[in-house]
Amino acid sequence: MQESPSLRQLLLAVLGATALTALLAWVSWRAGAESPLARVLTPAALVLLTTGTLALAWDRARQRTHRERDAALRSAGDASALREAVMDVTPVGFAFFDRRLRYVHVNTALAAMNGLPASRHLGHHVTEVMPELGRLLAPRLQQALETDTPIQDTCLEVETPAAPGEPRFWFGSYSRVRGAGGEVLGVIAALSELTERMRAEQSLQEHEGRLDVLTRSLPDYLWGGKLRGGVLRDFYCTPVIERTTGYPATAFVRPGPDGGPPPLWAEMIHPEDRARYRACIEGLAPGAEAELEHRLICADGRVRWVRSRAAASAMDSQREVHVGCVVTDVTDRRLADDLRQRLHESFRRSAQEWRRTFDAVTSPLLVLGPDGTIQRLNAAAIALFEGMDPSGQPLSTAPHTPLRSSGLLLVELLRRTHGSAAREVTDPQSRRTWEVSAAWVDEAGGEDSRIILVATEVTRLLELQASVRRSETMAVMGAIVAGVAHEVRNPLFSISAVVDAVEATFGERAELKPYLEVLRGEVKRLNHLTQELFEYGRPTRGEWVEGGVRPVVEDALSACTLAGEKAGVAVVRELAPELPLVRMDARRLFHVFRNVVENAVQHSPAGTTVHVATEVVEEAGRPWVCCTVRDGGPGFREEDLPHVFEPFFSKRRGGTGLGLSIVQRILEEHQGLIRLRNHGSGGAEVTLLLPAVSSPPATQTVDSLAS
Numbered sequence: 001m002q003e004s005p006s007l008r009q010l011l012l013a014v015l016g017a018t019a020l021t022a023l024l025a026w027v028s029w030r031a032g033a034e035s036p037l038a039r040v041l042t043p044a045a046l047v048l049l050t051t052g053t054l055a056l057a058w059d060r061a062r063q064r065t066h067r068e069r070d071a072a073l074r075s076a077g078d079a080s081a082l083r084e085a086v087m088d089v090t091p092v093g094f095a096f097f098d099r100r101l102r103y104v105h106v107n108t109a110l111a112a113m114n115g116l117p118a119s120r121h122l123g124h125h126v127t128e129v130m131p132e133l134g135r136l137l138a139p140r141l142q143q144a145l146e147t148d149t150p151i152q153d154t155c156l157e158v159e160t161p162a163a164p165g166e167p168r169f170w171f172g173s174y175s176r177v178r179g180a181g182g183e184v185l186g187v188i189a190a191l192s193e194l195t196e197r198m199r200a201e202q203s204l205q206e207h208e209g210r211l212d213v214l215t216r217s218l219p220d221y222l223w224g225g226k227l228r229g230g231v232l233r234d235f236y237c238t239p240v241i242e243r244t245t246g247y248p249a250t251a252f253v254r255p256g257p258d259g260g261p262p263p264l265w266a267e268m269i270h271p272e273d274r275a276r277y278r279a280c281i282e283g284l285a286p287g288a289e290a291e292l293e294h295r296l297i298c299a300d301g302r303v304r305w306v307r308s309r310a311a312a313s314a315m316d317s318q319r320e321v322h323v324g325c326v327v328t329d330v331t332d333r334r335l336a337d338d339l340r341q342r343l344h345e346s347f348r349r350s351a352q353e354w355r356r357t358f359d360a361v362t363s364p365l366l367v368l369g370p371d372g373t374i375q376r377l378n379a380a381a382i383a384l385f386e387g388m389d390p391s392g393q394p395l396s397t398a399p400h401t402p403l404r405s406s407g408l409l410l411v412e413l414l415r416r417t418h419g420s421a422a423r424e425v426t427d428p429q430s431r432r433t434w435e436v437s438a439a440w441v442d443e444a445g446g447e448d449s450r451i452i453l454v455a456t457e458v459t460r461l462l463e464l465q466a467s468v469r470r471s472e473t474m475a476v477m478g479a480i481v482a483g484v485a486h487e488v489r490n491p492l493f494s495i496s497a498v499v500d501a502v503e504a505t506f507g508e509r510a511e512l513k514p515y516l517e518v519l520r521g522e523v524k525r526l527n528h529l530t531q532e533l534f535e536y537g538r539p540t541r542g543e544w545v546e547g548g549v550r551p552v553v554e555d556a557l558s559a560c561t562l563a564g565e566k567a568g569v570a571v572v573r574e575l576a577p578e579l580p581l582v583r584m585d586a587r588r589l590f591h592v593f594r595n596v597v598e599n600a601v602q603h604s605p606a607g608t609t610v611h612v613a614t615e616v617v618e619e620a621g622r623p624w625v626c627c628t629v630r631d632g633g634p635g636f637r638e639e640d641l642p643h644v645f646e647p648f649f650s651k652r653r654g655g656t657g658l659g660l661s662i663v664q665r666i667l668e669e670h671q672g673l674i675r676l677r678n679h680g681s682g683g684a685e686v687t688l689l690l691p692a693v694s695s696p697p698a699t700q701t702v703d704s705l706a707s
Helices: 005-031 036-089 108-114 131-145 195-217 241-245 263-267 271-282 331-360 379-384 404-417 459-506 510-536 550-559 561-567 586-602 659-669
Strands: 093-098 103-106 151-158 168-178 184-193 221-228 231-237 289-297 303-312 321-329 365-368 374-377 420-427 432-441 450-457 545-547 570-575 582-584 609-619 622-630 673-678 684-691 703-706
Touching: 093 108, 108 184, 131 151, 131 168, 131 184, 168 195, 221 241, 231 271, 241 303, 241 321, 263 271, 271 289, 271 303, 303 331, 331 379, 365 379, 404 420, 404 432, 404 450, 432 459, 459 510, 550 561, 550 570, 550 586, 550 609, 561 570, 561 586, 582 684, 586 609, 586 622, 586 659, 586 684, 659 673, 659 684
Parallel strands: 570 609
Antiparallel strands: 093 103, 093 184, 151 168, 168 184, 221 231, 221 321, 289 303, 303 321, 365 374, 365 450, 420 432, 432 450, 545 582, 570 703, 609 622, 622 684, 673 684
């Protein structure tokens, strides 16, 4: 601070007086205390010293006062600047009105709220700036001027230039301001913008209303709470719980004794589901979800099935997990599922029973659509298709079977006639015969027609019929042949005796020997024919036993050894060491094997081989003892095969034509079969089959011997 000239003069005077006082004091000391000069100078020096000291003290006090005033002015300026800054940055609008309700001060926030600059407010009456707002504020400001109690507007709805046409909501507080002397200076108004809050509250109310409508309109009820330490607390639920369970919603308001959910929350869970339910809910991990179906016991005792879908939030700062659950009544669905399951099980059993019944039919059975598409077929039909199931395929493209061509013809016929038809089909390869019948079936309304195709194998029936006819024929022929043979035997005996007598009497005559040999050969041939005629016409009687076939075959092979050696034909045997037992007449069965082997030797050129083998085979689901005889001759001619079993049919010179007929008849007595074919490597092959009466052994070896 720069000093004024008067102050400098005062300081100089004080300094001069001080110096003069010091000088007078020194002079007085030099003159002596008792001298007149000392007595005059000493009081003067004291006066001057006192005056200087007082002047210095006054000057210092004056300087301190100036400093305090300057500090107070600076503090007041800083406070005013701070107040102005606070008023400008605060979001609350402030305005100071004088006693005439004219704007004295307006902060930035209020100017922005009004949508007018601060200069448009100052000095103007509140109704002049914004008439509508002024008419609302003027009575409140006037009331505030008249009382020391602050006045508040909890919700003031205004429209300002800042948002024309849009209602705004303010919170207002008005207080009277007094001066230092107690006089009223004016009123201060504090206004806060509540528009967004009011809108948020309105939106919240609308959402709460919508949520309430939704929760009341949904059939599901909701509950929630907080999981703390695996314990559910702060339980709440929607009123819809009453609709599902029958319990009033108020029963779920009060918490349990331990602060957990109401006891009814767990008690209404079915006892068998309670532990599982609580473990699922209270074991929810943060952010996890769970779903389970369980039963509820309602207020009226009914048991309802519900599905609870629970979800857990992440763990919050209080280490709590918020859990919400939606409970849906699924009783009807469960009942429907149970009914559907029972129906499905019933349908499945019906389908199985139908399939078993369908498959139990031993005849191949096919259900075709009107266009010939295979819709269903039984196990016998699948076996006919070699194990393949052609369902869904047209019959024309299905795997080839002996019945396909005849089936297609029947389908075409039935598509025209819508009736029924049948025909007999024989497979030349397997020599199996079927009677194929088809029928057109119309369902109710005629919209779902079907063609039922059934193939009944009649091979065995035809064989039985042929066997019966053959047996009848053979019985008649046997009776005749036996009678003829009986009548022939006596002349043959006489002729043989005469030949013996002639040979004994004239045997030494050379010219008679050729005639005697011819006679003896013819007698022998007639005796053999007579014996076969007797065998052919013999009644079906014998000694039936259960025994092994191998000894009989070996005996037959031994009986044919000499014939093989004479013909130069080797007989190779491959006989299984163990064969199942068969029911047989060993004597007649010996005749079968001997006849077949001798026939093979007779048809084999010298140097060739006849192979005889025995084994066990499976046919028609049962074991058979099979004996195969293969010769080295030219084999059967195709045109002769249908006649080889006819009596007296023979292509061999000197043959009677009764051998295979007798073999067939004896095998039929044993319920056996005989099959003829030409082997792939040459020669004829005869297969004899005898039904076994016990299962074959587990292992079989082959004994190969050459005779």
